[in-house]
Amino acid sequence: MTKSDTTEKNRVTLSRRGFIITGAAATGGLAIGFNVAGVTDALAQKVLGAAGNEVGAWVLIKPNDQVVIRIARSEMGQGTLTGLAQLVAEELECDWSKVTWEYPTPGQNLARNRAWGDMSTGGSRGIRASHDYVRQGGAAARQMLLQAAAAEWKVPVEEVSVDKGTVSHSKSRKTTTYGKLATAAAKLPVPDLKTMKLKDPKDWKIAGKGLKRLDTVDKLVGKQIYSIDFKTPGMLNASIKDSPVHGAKIKSFSADKAKVMPGVRGVYQVGVGAVAVVADSWWQANKALDAVEVSYDDTNGSRIDSAAIAAVLRGGLDATENVSVANKAGDAKAAIAGAARKVEAVYNAPYLHHVTMEPLNCTAKWTADGCEVWVSTQNGDAALAACAEAAGHPPSKCEVYKMHLGGGFGRRGMSDFITKAVLLAKQMPGTPVKLLWSREEDMRQGRYRPITACKMEAGLDDKGNLIGLSMRITGQSILASVAPARMQNGVDFIATQGLQPIDGPQGNEGGFGYTIPNLTIDYAMRNFHLLPGFWRGVNNNQNAFYIECFLDEVAKAAGKDPLAFRRDLMSKNPKTAKHLAVLDAVAKKAEWDKPLPTGIFRGCAQQMGYGSYVAAVAEASVDARGKVKVHRLVMGTDCGHVVNPDQVDAQVVGSVAYGLSASFFEEITLKAGIVEQQNLDTYEIMRMADFPTKVETVTVPSGGFWGGVGEPTIMVAAPAVMNAIFAATGKPVRSLPLKNQKLRA
Amino acid sequence: MARLNINGKFFNLTVDGDTPLLWAIREQAGLTGTKYGCGVAQCGACSVHINGEVQRSCAVAVKDVKPTDKIITIEGLSPSGTHPVQKAWLALEVAQCGYCQTGQIMAAAALLKKKPKPTDADIDDAMTNICRCGTYQRIRAGIKLAADGGVASKAKG
Ligand code: FES
Numbered sequence A: 001m002t003k004s005d006t007t008e009k010n011r012v013t014l015s016r017r018g019f020i021i022t023g024a025a026a027t028g029g030l031a032i033g034f035n036v037a038g039v040t041d042a043l044a045q046k047v048l049g050a051a052g053n054e055v056g057a058w059v060l061i062k063p064n065d066q067v068v069i070r071i072a073r074s075e076m077g078q079g080t081l082t083g084l085a086q087l088v089a090e091e092l093e094c095d096w097s098k099v100t101w102e103y104p105t106p107g108q109n110l111a112r113n114r115a116w117g118d119m120s121t122g123g124s125r126g127i128r129a130s131h132d133y134v135r136q137g138g139a140a141a142r143q144m145l146l147q148a149a150a151a152e153w154k155v156p157v158e159e160v161s162v163d164k165g166t167v168s169h170s171k172s173r174k175t176t177t178y179g180k181l182a183t184a185a186a187k188l189p190v191p192d193l194k195t196m197k198l199k200d201p202k203d204w205k206i207a208g209k210g211l212k213r214l215d216t217v218d219k220l221v222g223k224q225i226y227s228i229d230f231k232t233p234g235m236l237n238a239s240i241k242d243s244p245v246h247g248a249k250i251k252s253f254s255a256d257k258a259k260v261m262p263g264v265r266g267v268y269q270v271g272v273g274a275v276a277v278v279a280d281s282w283w284q285a286n287k288a289l290d291a292v293e294v295s296y297d298d299t300n301g302s303r304i305d306s307a308a309i310a311a312v313l314r315g316g317l318d319a320t321e322n323v324s325v326a327n328k329a330g331d332a333k334a335a336i337a338g339a340a341r342k343v344e345a346v347y348n349a350p351y352l353h354h355v356t357m358e359p360l361n362c363t364a365k366w367t368a369d370g371c372e373v374w375v376s377t378q379n380g381d382a383a384l385a386a387c388a389e390a391a392g393h394p395p396s397k398c399e400v401y402k403m404h405l406g407g408g409f410g411r412r413g414m415s416d417f418i419t420k421a422v423l424l425a426k427q428m429p430g431t432p433v434k435l436l437w438s439r440e441e442d443m444r445q446g447r448y449r450p451i452t453a454c455k456m457e458a459g460l461d462d463k464g465n466l467i468g469l470s471m472r473i474t475g476q477s478i479l480a481s482v483a484p485a486r487m488q489n490g491v492d493f494i495a496t497q498g499l500q501p502i503d504g505p506q507g508n509e510g511g512f513g514y515t516i517p518n519l520t521i522d523y524a525m526r527n528f529h530l531l532p533g534f535w536r537g538v539n540n541n542q543n544a545f546y547i548e549c550f551l552d553e554v555a556k557a558a559g560k561d562p563l564a565f566r567r568d569l570m571s572k573n574p575k576t577a578k579h580l581a582v583l584d585a586v587a588k589k590a591e592w593d594k595p596l597p598t599g600i601f602r603g604c605a606q607q608m609g610y611g612s613y614v615a616a617v618a619e620a621s622v623d624a625r626g627k628v629k630v631h632r633l634v635m636g637t638d639c640g641h642v643v644n645p646d647q648v649d650a651q652v653v654g655s656v657a658y659g660l661s662a663s664f665f666e667e668i669t670l671k672a673g674i675v676e677q678q679n680l681d682t683y684e685i686m687r688m689a690d691f692p693t694k695v696e697t698v699t700v701p702s703g704g705f706w707g708g709v710g711e712p713t714i715m716v717a718a719p720a721v722m723n724a725i726f727a728a729t730g731k732p733v734r735s736l737p738l739k740n741q742k743l744r745a
Numbered sequence B: 001m002a003r004l005n006i007n008g009k010f011f012n013l014t015v016d017g018d019t020p021l022l023w024a025i026r027e028q029a030g031l032t033g034t035k036y037g038c039g040v041a042q043c044g045a046c047s048v049h050i051n052g053e054v055q056r057s058c059a060v061a062v063k064d065v066k067p068t069d070k071i072i073t074i075e076g077l078s079p080s081g082t083h084p085v086q087k088a089w090l091a092l093e094v095a096q097c098g099y100c101q102t103g104q105i106m107a108a109a110a111l112l113k114k115k116p117k118p119t120d121a122d123i124d125d126a127m128t129n130i131c132r133c134g135t136y137q138r139i140r141a142g143i144k145l146a147a148d149g150g151v152a153s154k155a156k157g
């Protein structure tokens, strides 16, 4: 949403009927049906949820000194909610033990001229892209509260100080609290946020500390409400099935059998390809859905299968036309042709599914006046836009109530499931309908991590120096499908994520860490009908696997140690000093040069992504039957500033599971255009027994920049392990997932 | 129609006999702490105790549960939310998104009842629930902490 031209009455009318999701401590859980009718429209806009005084947009203070911090980004497990609250509280100088939180709604954000900024939560941007303005919001609130105290005591504001929400004037020995000052402070004008002077992170007392999350207790007792758990009076439940071949349309369907099944209230077509059954309970709806007979017009879909896709990619590896160059130096082709020694390899990475533990769902209520949705979404703004578009109402007449996510990983950054819920609810005006996808539907209608392949070629001189490297990536583009407007001159720059010049426009996001005199990295786009999406770490995952595993092949050909080989390529360029520093940090922690017990081997990897520098060292063994055991992983991150070290540790260790699960087990294949993996019995996911014995995290924040945390380390976990496996078996792993590879003869 | 004993309370539920226990618990009994993740006994998000044994409730039909069978869900594990496993989970901040955690806690509680001092191999065997956020390392540590006399004994040193 970029339009903010609508602040009229309708918006307010809707928000009066709405409710706010808040922290447990504020209200004892979910404040459903909170009703502010009876207060003036102006106040309805101003006071979002709990009773209290709003001191600037980010902070609400209650008479009992409780501080409610507004969180614009979504919480999906990554701890952003707590981290953002720490940043606000740090500048506010409040008592952390009295802090709770609430989500402002996207509709309120729109009505208030985007007071809470960007509500999307992806690309590990939750903290790094909002740290400045949330801290400014906290600082502004502090200034307003101190001004209120100064005015009350008739003393200069410079003489007033605050410690943990208690305000004092030492000369007169007067003290008071934020709770008592809030009413007066709320009436003061909010200062220009840009003029707020922020603390030096070295002086932080709340931020930078491994404080407990604000949203844990409900999750341990079954009280956390995800949108799958949402209930509202009169709500009906629905299950849906879209065309298994993406893009195919419904020719006709027969609902005769389904309609007479227990509990069924209606069977509706949704969009061009889907049928949904609405029933009293979801189980009834889902059962009846099986009884709906649908015939599809396949002409718009594709019947391609995995073998055919692989053939197209093989063509892409050698294509000479329509290739976009991402990174270039010297003449790689000539250098490799004239090299003393050549190394060549082709790598492959399959389609993958996100598998959020909470299957996709959304509750929608449509009336002629407006539309409301209750949904676990990573992107509140996009959810509001999708809701409005499907509802046929202006955004000002729509509202999105965001709820905690049972996993996002990129999937819930899309709004297709919201669109479907609204299109369905529109056919039952006035009735709230919860549309929950079965896991099977969720698997079939994914937005898959795109399939890519890579041809690597390297040339070494007679001393084993890497003088030329060529890297051809081919495969499906995410942007071409999801956000064509973001492509640059028709090029999907995300396809070569992490490999672009450190001096280029993507250098701060993920610049290539190696300096090689003759280099070509390019991309040949090959698109297929299966819908792609952003998957935690995105193309960095495949790209780090390609470059980092191939470098170990090249190092071996050069007769060099893989760490020393990398250091050679990094140490000459001061611009890659941070890449090298984090690699050195993990190597030191892992004691790279110290011998390991017989049978255990090491591998390393490094990459830059989402503004952070990451590296890993793995220790693994491969038994006689080819079974891999990862004994230890040391994961290093330089994310500039650390807001909550315990949550950084949790994210990094969790990313190892996501990355290794994918590279060991996960794969989406197609047969006659349809995804073959229909549930978790055929789409294997890593469990406890296969998780590394020990994952250690090394955080080396070097300051001066703000990097992401949720995604970066995922990209180095797998290549480090694959390199350890290569060291153990002597055979490089070039194709994922590992389960398809025979590691021992 | 089914008569179920959930968390020590009897529920008379209007459901077809083939309804999975998971959906009767969530939709008819209204206890949403038990989660749907796959419906095919793979993920463990729906784990409950039936007569003290951990079971994946998506794979148990309501008609196969007798009124005398004692079903415990996460809401009934400890009325105050202070089961040693819950306390350990809180102390170690195990949960990320938390969606799988009610199932993980039910599985861990059942394991500790059987094996108060589980080995790593016991934990690997018993804890087959999927956590997509990847909290396995802290789950293992949480089980060990709970087995070790729990949070209270740790605090005392
Ligand atoms: S929902 Fe029962 S095991 Fe997944």
Ligand code: FES
Pocket: A077, A357, A406, A407, B095, B096, B097, B098, B099, B100, B101, B130, B131, B132, B133, B134, B135
């Ligand atoms: S905590 Fe998110 S799936 Fe386990």
